[in-house]
Amino acid sequence: MLLNDDRNLPYGRLLTLALMVLLAMGILLTRLYDVQLARGDVYTEKLRTQTTVATRLSPARGAIVDRNGIPLAENRASFDVDFYLDELQRNYSRAHRGRLPKIKVPVKRHGEIHYVEQVDIVKIVDEAIEPIARSLGFAHRPDEREIREHFRTRKEIPFQFRTDVDFNTLALFSERNLGVPGIDIVARPVRRYTYGAFAAHVLGYVGKPDENSEALAADGYPYETVGRQGIEGRMDPQLQGQPGGKILRVNYRGYVDREEEVKWPTVGNTVKLTLDARIQYIAEQAMRGVGRGAAVVMDPQTGDVLALVSVPNYNPNDFIPRITSEEWKALNTDPTAPLVDRALSTYPPGSTYKVLIALAALKAGAITKETIIDSPGVVYIAGHPFKDWSPNGQGAIKLRDALRMSCNTFFYQLGANKTGIDPIVKMGQRVGFGEPTGIELSPESKGIMPGPDWLKKNFPRERWTSAYTANVSIGQGAVQVSPLQMCVLMSAVANGGHIYKPRLIQEVVDIDGEQKAEIPAAQPRDPENPTLGMKPNDIEAVRDGLLAVVADGTGRRAQVQGIKVAGKTGTAQAWRVMNGHKMQDNKTWFYGFAPYDKPRYVFCVMVEGGLSGGGTCAPIAHEMLQNIFDMENGKEITLSYLTPASGHFRGVVDVPHPLGADAPAPASAPAANVDPSAPVAPPANGGGDEPATVQEDDAPPIMPKRRGF
Known part of the structure; x- marks a missing residue:
């Protein structure tokens, strides 16, 4: 019996082993089924991410072109040295058996500074770039703060x-297998x-995003x-293309074997402006030497802005790829x-404002074109003397001659005694x-x-x-207007009374020319008061x-042979402090339209x-105007690359202020971060028109010593 049990023992063990x-x-x-079938996609992707690298392909911004399709802002190729920080970290880990350098960095949480241990990406980058820097002579090292923030x-x-690596560096990089x-x-x-x-203030410039959440791509x-x-700033969403990407297969040493997948980036939309590059160029050249100023040209029949110039200016190419801190500070x-x-x-605006006063007076019925106003050398209003630029005044004159000779005493009386401030304010608000x-x-x-x-x-x-x-009636006191606003007013005068909103953008089209957006022309500034x-008369x-x-007044130097030109001159007294002295820094103006009978330009x-x-x-x-009309007659306007127009103060003169120590705060060009429309205390009476062909106002008139009246 025992013998039989011993003989059956191996079979029991074999059975147990077989079951095991x-x-x-x-x-x-079961595990193979889970890995291969049930969760095969998950493990395939996990393996894939361990052996592939994703790279981003940068999109191209859309172009900005003028009304005739001339490119004003486009793109060029830049060859850049890029660090893929995530890949550099993985390669370092492979080379050092999983060990990564660490560093403690300060992090602000709930108002307190805490030190958190992070990967020292700067050390990893320094080690990786060493052979390249040594071979190509890169003395410049990456900015540590920028790298840590990017990582x-x-x-x-x-x-x-x-950025913008030159051809020799590019060749050495390839030749030496770096x-x-x-x-x-x-x-x-x-x-x-x-x-x-060229047109720097219109085009603007581009830069790096300031915040991580700003302008996220798809x-x-x-x-x-x-x-x-x-x-560039206003139309950024339309100009941006969408980035693409590549999936690259890498070997066990981290080098790329092949491309597995490519998604090409898209090009942004093209923005077509109303600017005429030829007219813009003409205006830029005409304004180049003034030091500080502006010029605007508009189509009075549509509101299209044909040129918009500001001097001094800057070169937006200086912001590519980024402007230096020294240049930005300058x-x-x-x-x-x-x-x-x-x-x-x-x-x-000085005496250019008299156009608005004339319109308000005529609309209110305060005068007609035949009304005669005696305009002596000085008139008294509210007990204060208001002088004309001419000591003897202009005598008994109608509106036509008052505008022609820019007679101050005519408009002092027209505004203060005949029209009143309410119709003037209403007309100003209307335009x-x-x-x-x-x-x-x-x-x-x-x-x-005001x-x-x-x-x-x-x-x-x-x-x-x-x-x-x-x-206010001669454009002094607290009145503040922009050259563009003055063009809106003059356009309404030129076209018979239509007040159009200025238009700078015509349309937006994609890379295939399909229209994505359009801004209609001749849009009323205020649909309720278009x-x-x-009355036309x-x-x-x-x-x-x-x-x-x-024709024969203060603006005779604007005449163009064979073309009837209409306009209005103005000189506004203004002051600034330079080197501790109050200096006269007048704002001089001329605006108008041409040709007179069928105006095409304001x-x-x-x-x-x-x-x-x-x-x-x-x-x-x-x-x-001469160059614009010559262009219409066949003169070729050749555009060329423009360096920035420099600013200067050569027109500023040291003239004793008529109020002496009680002078109002000096007027100056607004700083970049100051709102120039902020209210200023209204100065006392003053300001004639300007010394011109007819010799107006060589010296500022006497101003009362009190600010209020």
Whole structure:
């Protein structure tokens, strides 16, 4: 019996072993089923991510072109040295058996500083770049702060170490086989402003995004560049293309074997402007030497902006790929303020404002074109003397001659005694004074349309009197307007009364030419009040006076042979402090339209520190108009690359202020971060028109020593 039991023992053991083998095989088969079938996709992707690298392909921004399709901002190729920080970390870990350098960095949490241990990516980068730096002579090292921030926030996209690598460096990199896993030279599109400083304030510039959440692309990561100013900033969403990417298969050493997958980036949309590059170029050249000023040219029949110039300016190419801190500081501390768009900034308009006063008076029925007003050398309003630029005045004159000779005493009386401030304010508000025009640029100053309500809000202790109205009537006091706003007003006069919103963008089209958006022309500024609301004969009375200004008045230097030009001169007294002295820094103006019978162009020229509207600005307008009409007659305008127009104060003179120590705060070009439309205390009476061909106002008139009346 015992013998039989011993004999059966091996069979029991074999049976147990067989069951154990079957169980193991079942577990293995179950696991194989899970890995190969049930969760095969998961493990395939996991293996794939361990042997592939994802890279981002940069998109190209859309072009900005003028109304004729001339490219003003486009793209060029830049060869850059990129660090793929995530890949550099993996390669370092492989080379050092999983060990990574660590560093403690300060992190602010709930108002307190905590030190957190992180991977020392700077040490990893330094070790990786050493052979390249030694071979190619790169003395420049990566910025530690930028690398740590990039690694912390977006390490999946490349860090740009060097941009615009030259051809020799590119050749050496390939020749010496300097490829290091995670470091590569790539070609990417970067912005190029075709004509340099040309239309700089219109086009604006691009830069790196400031915050990680700013302007995220479709892949969830920030764009490499974003629009900062001008059209680049305003139309950034339309100009941005969408990034693509590559999936690269790498071997066990980290080197790329092949491309597995490619998604090509898309090109952004093209923005077509209303600017005519030829007219813009003509205006830029005419304004180049003035130091500080602005010029605007518009189509009065549509509201299209054909040229928008501000001097001094800058070259937006200096921001590519990024502007240096020294260059940025120089732009921001330059006292002539090259970053300020003077075409959209506001200034006292001087006698150019008399056009608005004439319109308000005619609309209110205060006068007709035949009304005669005795205009002596001085008139008294609210007990204060208001002088004309001519000691003897102009005598008994009608509106036409008052505009032609820019007679101050005529308009003092017209505004203060006959019309009153309310119709003046209503007309100013109707054409958009005191609020932005809505042009597709920012920042835009709204200006000041002073009146009793404005005074009460900003200076509650002051009381509006007829003396304030007299001051407003010649464009002095607190009045502030921009050259663009003045073009809106003059366009309404030129076209018979239609008030159009200025248009800078025509349309947006994609890479295939399909229209994505359109901004219609000839849009009323205010649909509820689309016109001046005046009789045609009254508008024609103002037009006739403006024609006389250029024919034989203060604007004769704007004449163009064979073309009837209408316009109005103006010189506003202004002051600034330079080297501890109050200096006279007048704002000189000339604006108008041509040809008179069928106007195609409205223009405005403003120069800071000019001699006079007739002496400084009218000749500039003549040069612009002469070249524009020559262009229409077949003259070829060849565009060329422009360097920045420099600012200066050569027109500023040391003239004793008529109020001496009681002088109002000096007017100056607004700093880049100052709102030039901020209220200023209304100065006392003062300001004639300008010394011009007819010799107006060589010296400022006597001003009362009190601010209020």
